[in-house]
Amino acid sequence: MNNVGYVTKFLLFAAIIFTSCKENTPVAIVLNYDCLYSKLNDMQNILDTAAVGDEDGTYPYESVIILAKEKENLENAISMANADRFFLQYEIDNYCVMADKAIADFESSLQITLDPGTPAEIKVFGIDQKGRIEFGASPKFGGSDAFTVESWIKYDEGFYESAIGDFLATFNNTADPYEGWMINFMGDNLRATLGMGPQSNRVLEFGSVYPKNYGEWNHIAMVYDASLSEGQLKMYLNGELFFSKTNDIYDESGNLQSYVPNTQNTNMWAFQEPTDLSRCMTGYIKKFRMWDGAKSMEEIKYLMSSDVSGSESDLICAWDFTEMPEDVENIPDKTGQFSAKLVGKYKWYPLN
Amino acid sequence: MKLKINVIAVLILLSSMNTLLAQGVDIYGVVTDELDMPLPGVNIIIKGTQTGTVTDNNGVYRLHIPQDNSVVVFSFIGMEPKEVNVTQSGEYNVQLMPLENIINDVIVIGYGTVKKKDLTGSMVSVDGKKLQEALNTDMTESLNGRVSGVVVTKSSNKPGASMSMEIRGLNSINFSNEPLYVINGVPSYSGIKYLNSADIESIDILKDASSTAIYGSRGANGVVIITTKGANNKKGFNIEYSGNVGVKTPTRIPDMIGNYGDGYEYVEYKIELWKNKYGEASLSRPDFLTPDEKRRIKNGEYYDWLREVSSPSVVTNHNIISSGADENTSYSFSLGYTSDQGFLENEDYERITANVHLDQKLGSKFKTGVTTYLSNDVTDHGADEALLNAYFIPPIASPYDENHEYTFIVQPTSSKINPFFQMKNNLRQTKSFFSNFSSYIEYQPFDYLKFKSQVSYQYDNSVYGEWIGKETQQKQGVNPNEAYRSEGISNNLVWDNIATLSKSINKIHQIDAIGLFSLQKETHKGSHMRGEDLPYDSYWHAIGTANDIRDVDSWYWEASMVSFMLRANYSLKQKYMLTLTGRYDGTSRLSEENQWGFMPSVALGWQISEEPFLKNVNVINDLKLRLSYGKSGNNNITHDITLTKLDLSKYTFGTNGENGFGIGDVLGNRNLKWEMTSEYNLGIDFGLFNSRINGTIDAYYRTTDDLIMKRSISTVNGVNSVYQNIGETLNKGIEVSLNTVNISNPSFYWKSSVVFSLNRNEIVNLYGDDKDDLGNRWFIGYPIRVIYDFKQLGIWQVEEEEEAAKYGQSVGHIKVEDVNGDYQLDEKDYQILGSPMPDWTMGFINNFGYRNFDLMIDIYMRIGGLYHDEFTYMFTAWDNEHWNKLDVEYWTPENRSNKYQQVGAQSYYTQVLSQVSGTFLKVRNITLGYNLDKSFLDKIKMNDARVYLAVQNPFTFTDYLGSDPEIIGEDVNTQLSLYPMTFMFGVNVKF
Known part of the structure; x- marks a missing residue:
């Protein structure tokens, strides 16, 4: 190697020594699945107790079907949790938020019939x-x-x-x-x-x-x-x-x-x-x-x-x-x- | 004296006896000062060795030198060291001169020189060697901290970036504050960046108006006189090489969230941002994290984009200078090469320079000479926004696709494209050629009288090209490519005729006078064009093939000046000095009624240390008081400012466009005059303890009136404003330069140099009605540039929720001051918070020497000043859902930052985050050098050789969140750069 090569190597080495100082630290992530079980329980209670029918004060059958599908999704999420398929907590939380929205949607489908002009x-x-x-x-x-x-x-x-x-x-x-x-x-x-x-x-x-x-x-x-x-x-x-x-x-x-x-x-x-x-x-x-x-x-x-x-x-x-x-x-x-x-x-x- | 003779006789005897006993030579003698008085304690050392002695109380020394043909160095505190070639035994008497008589002995003051001791104005001379030591590619930067009163601002740390200089603050509000640069006799407002510091003999800076009055209507912003190395009259042939090679690495890379491979930090931030900004349900949106991003997070595959796009680069300089002389002819020739690579692809600066100087005596009374300076520069500016995108793109995005090829889109829902594509497809290049020629003939009929006629010519051209390919940030992979080309050519021709008189009468009266008649003509022309949708990647070389050609224009303008100048300097008994200067300029830039102007100055000097009452005060060896007043103008105004212009408009008739002309919105004013600067300067030059401490203190008071301002008038025929001479500004300040010899002994020395500058700038008058100009942020009584905005008080904290609600604010939002207490935060609550100018600056350079080693530590600091910084604002205030930001302490209920708002808070008044302090301290340069032994040099037939290792920017102390506090406020789209730390190895050799 010629002298220029040695000098360049030395300068590069000095540059690296001078500028490198921080290392990547691996992150350990602990996941919490509690809300999945809690929401599943809520959904099951609603499905077990909701009055279903065509009259005012009941929930339409279509809403029950939709909520049941959402419950299935939640059950799938629990299966995925058991199989260690989640990596970030927000993925689990997403299922819980979706469950909350499904419950709210179901509740808003309570049937009320109003005549025109009713305040x-x-x-x-x-x-x-x-x-x-x-x-x-x-x-x-x-x-x-x-x-x-x-x-x-x-x-x-x-x-x-x-x-x-x-x-x-x-x-x-x-x-x-x-x-x-x-x-x-x-x-x-x-x-x-x-x-x-x-x-x-x-x-x-x-x-x-x-x-x-x-x-x-x-x-x-x-x-x-x-x-x-x-x-x-x-x-x-x-x-x-x-x-x-x-x-x-x-x-x-x-x-x-x-x-x-x-x-x-x-x-x-x-x-x-x-x-x-x-x-x-x-x-x-x-x-x-x-x-x-x-x-x-x-x-x-x-x-x-x-x-x-x-x-x-x-x-x-x-x-x-x-x-x-x-x-x-x-x-x-x-x-x-x-x-x-x-x-x-x-x-x-x-x-x- | 009798004693001295006796001593020498004894020494001769001893010496001859000693010669019989040992090989080598023996020398002896007396060392005296400038007054022929013996100097005790003088260090005497054989160069390249550690062998030496000191003089005794009578200034007498004797020294045995083992080898013939050695060099002996005589040095003493406050005195200029002297080297003596010793070829044989015998008496060598040496006289040392005080430093102040040697260093900067002569200063170039324009059209001539003056001895520093005769100076009456405020001027500084910087030796070319000092500029070379700084190891900067653009030597303008080296003036920071080396010259008091000078602030050089860099636009960027990219190679070849432009710089601007201010001397003693800002004078003009609407026009340039750049000083006049006089390169080898040609006055212009640019050109310094083309010069190689190795070719510079000296840079002389004229600061006060009494000094700059010699340049009359162009001196208001100060004058920088650059003299390239000329023929040195040294007999024989000399050749000198200096060169270095360095590795640059980015330092102080801003701390973005999730850098250094800790990408999970960014994931946590993004979750927080989305929850706060859009609600928890938003995390289920498919664009929150793509499957690829989730996979990378799971695998810990993160990208530190700033470190991905940047890599160490190389900087190198090589200069070779040859010179020689005989009885009648002397010459020098130099070649220089500089290459400075950037950290990003296609960032590069390359410069080749040549300097030729020839002097020829024609008999005993005539002399002639020519100087030529050539510089060819190529600057590859790199891509717009490439580095900006690297800041924005988060660590969970990858530059590669599944085949490990670069992918154009790195985030499906983000507009920021892959910077690797940007670097390849957005090219910007400037090619410049600069040349400076001058030739003179000088006739000296008497010793005291000279006539000189010099013709100088400066030519420079510059071609800028830009290519924006389809796959760039600008074109988004969708829009057609684009090319732009512009060209500018400037010619500057000057003819100076100078008469110089220097006459001493009875050694009591000294008269120096210079008379000048000068003609100057400058021409400027250029053109530009833009093409869109070119069939080939032909860059800016085939715009004619574009489907759409637009922005086509060309221009030409010229200006000329005729000048008469007379300067007379009278000195009585070398104690009392008077300098009178008057310059009468005529310019084509103003109308006939006002194109001539007279700019006078007067300066007084009193060499107090020559007075009897100080003669016996040993502590003070030099003390001079200076007082001056002068007037100078600012000719750096638009060449056609007095004219009412016709604006060109394009009208569409049917399918064709037609040109039409109409009167512009600004009325010309034939009564306009130069903006004029008047300045008082009080200065003290001092030398203490035999000049072991020496320096200069200057205080100045400078007003610039007749500022050219655009004044609104009632709209008549579309004209709504007129230029008038109505504004006034003030600059006042203090400058201190101090040089000390802290330690000096035969094997070790320590010298320090401190340069301190303080300037206060203010607007005295704007439009003559004592009213501020809110639109332009100009306020009477305040600096020209101010930060006028809300004042941040902190962040609204939990316990302040009720109070925050009264302002429509939430906890975690930015809290600003309600100045008038009306619970409405609006323009009425704006305040003048500061000025983007430092309160003071200081350079502090220390030089150490130990035997053959030398060490320089260069420190520079700027204290105070409040700046608007787009970078800090952009990367602390913005909360884009897919982009990254700076890793600072954002407010959370648990971690109550009082500076940065809550992530995703949608706070108002975030512009206050752009207000950053300009305070910093930099260790700019540490250089360790080694001078090779004389004995070794003799073997290889070399006169001098030095090797050195240097590191530039090793330490920076600042609160600035960006990379380099010296370039706060850089344009984030076009200039954003990383801060280099450079490790260099260099060699200087002389044959």
Whole structure:
């Protein structure tokens, strides 16, 4: 070997000695299978005791079949556990979570028949894209330089499982630039999101921690007013300012971006986003209205405790989901211009 | 003196007796100082051996040397060592000169030189040897910590990365703050990176306005004068080789979750992230873990992506310099080669340089000479985003498919593609050629008067090419390939005519004066084009074959300058000095009404140590006070800034596009003037204990007014703003340079050098209305660059849940300060948190010598400063479900971090995580050298030989989570790099 070779080897050796210092440590993982047996026991108890039939107050036979299949899956998981097929705890936990969902699904299938006009509230099972409300399509739903969306909402714990859970939306992230708006949940936050342009892939978005009063109604309102110098996007919760966000969306040249109303897909849905179907949630909706113009906090407080006739000049659309409709596929709005339909899994519960 | 003669006589006698008894030679003599006074305690050693002696109280020595033709080294604290060739026995009297008279004896001040003792301004000279010792490929970097007041910022640690320099802070808000570089007489704003440090004679940095006024309208940001090695007038033929080879390894690789093969750590993190972000049920989604990922986890097959994509690389330098001279001709010629490989594929920098210098005397009064410097550089920048993807991709993803071939998609649901594909298919390369020619003729009719005419020409061109193949991050394996090519060519022609007067009258009055008439013309041209969907992988060499050709453009502009300059320096009794400088510049960049400007300066010096009251103070051997004031301008402004321009627009009519022109949105202003800098400088030069401690302290106060700002006006015909001279900035600071000889004895020495810089920058005025510019984050009374944002107070803790809810926040989220207490966190709560400029910097270099060994330890630190760092933000704030992030203490109920939010928390205000401190301390270089024995060198007919081992960046102390705190804020998409630790072996030999 020549001298250069020796020198290079020496330098490489020095480099290795100087820079190597940490070793990989093998990880020992201990798995816990208890929940598998516990959930299996719960399922078996339900199947043993549930009243099955066609009448109100019983569970349909189809639901029993579905739950029995889920129980089989759980039994398979226990067999796999016995065969040491699991490696990570989350794989076991997944079966237990699935079991919980199967039990909840079964329980929600308890049969109740309501006559049209019966005072009731509606729960839409949006999780796993099972249900939604479609309000139809209209360029008006896309909003403008100033508009307000207000509604009552109720949800239980675990009301969304995807990255973003949409409550009300026209948002279209397949358009360039993004178009439309959405009231949505992400992480701990209740958020308002607006598509901005003309630059691609821009949104004006903000949120605040959503109320944790599970099972209780909250009134939420999203207000956009491009004419303001600050706080163009606001959200109100039960009549109080929830957050205020100034438009700070600039492109590389320093040009302020503007809200882009829907031009391509003008659908408006609840509990699922019209273009990104994975953004869904489960919950209740009561009164929902969209206004042309930015409502003030005082106006929103007033709207919380009042009804609309449908003839208000600035009203774009309004639905009251407060009683069993005649036709779940054709629920007229108060302005008489639009019609909503319930799609997939939902349930009306009578109001006592 | 009689005693001295007697002693010598005795020594002669003893010496002759001794000669009879032993072989070799005997020498004796007296060592004196610059005033001919005997120097006791002088170390005298036979070079290459440990044999030596010291002078006695009368400065007398005697020494027996076993071999003929030896070199004897005389050294003394505070004195420049001297080597004497001994060929035979006898008397060798030696005079040693104080260090301050030798080191930096002459400083290049532009169009001439000045003795350091006569300096009245603030200037620093860095010897080329010091630059070479630093072992940096781009010597600009070596100025950090070696020159006070200078901050060099690297864009990246990739080979060939660009650097920028600031001298005494930022002056201009809208235009360049880069100093003027004068390379062999050609002023320009670039070019230093093309030079090889082995070819540099010296770099002289002019800092205060009294010094930079000599460059008038281009001196406001300081002046860096680079002189390449010239003919050295050393008789005969000399040849010198210096070279090194090094291995670079990445150091301080950021700690990502699950690195070092501990991939299960990442699995735990991902479970936590998904549970917190999407709920527990989300873990049943098929994209949570793919079957392949589960298999790898089960088998413990993990990939440390940063270490997968990077590998040690080699850096090497080779330089050979030959020189020679006879009575009338002297010459030098050098060739240099540098290769610096990166850690990732297709990252490389290669430079070949040549330097030729020839001087010829034409009789006793004329002299002529030529200098040529050539540099050919190739920089392979590596792929965009390859390293970024390696950070993002988690350890449970594999770069290989089932056949152990690289796979393009490494995670089915992630947009981040395999960086190995990216490195192969995204190529970026810059090829540059730099040349600098100058020739002069000099006429010296009298000893005290010289005329010199010099023509210099600088040419550089640069071709940048980029290839984005289909299988890249940008094209995602779907979109067609793309090629881009741009080219730039610059020419710079300068004609300087200089008259130099140097006259001493009765050794009391000394007058030095320089007069200049200079013409300069520069031209710049370039073009670029982009093509998409090329039929072959022809890179950027066949854009014409692309289906879609766009971004085609070309440009040309020129500028010129005419200058008159006069500098006069008067010294009375070498105690009182006065320097007056005036430069009158005319530039084509401004309109006729304002294109001429006069920039004056005045400087005073008082050599206090020459005063009678200090003559007998032994502790102080040198003390000088300097005071200066001067004005200089910033000509580095857009060449057509005074004009209202027509913007080109493309209009579509039918199937054809038509060009249209319309007035741009900025109104030209013919009244614009240069941005002008005025500066006061107070300095002290000192030497203590026979210059065992010597140094310089400078304090400065610099204002830059008439800043060119774009002022909004009422919109008329589409014009909404106009440039005006309205802003003002201030820089003030202190600089200290200190050199000490801590220990010096015949076999061991320890010397230290400390360079300290402190600068405070502030905006004094913006638009003349005392209002801040919120949009640009410019605030009166604060530095030009600030971090204006929310201030992080910590993380909302469990016991603060109620308070957090008032802000719409949750426990585990980032807690920021509500400045106005209105429970609304908005822009009104933004604060000026700091400035991305260090509070102070310091270089601390220690040199040790023990017999034939020498050791250098180079330490550099920057203290303070708050920076915006995209890397830290991206890899601590982002919670993408498939990507990785930095392994830091994220908040959990059990482990209550007060810095980083809970994993998956969807916290707002995460931008505060990008605010990072700029404080660091680096041991930049440790070099251990060995000088070969003289006796051995004689055998192989060599004059000098030294070998050394060096390690660069062995230790770095910082809180920064990225790799190198010196490049905080690097562009993560195009510049992201790993931090090199380099182990080098080098040789210097002279024949």
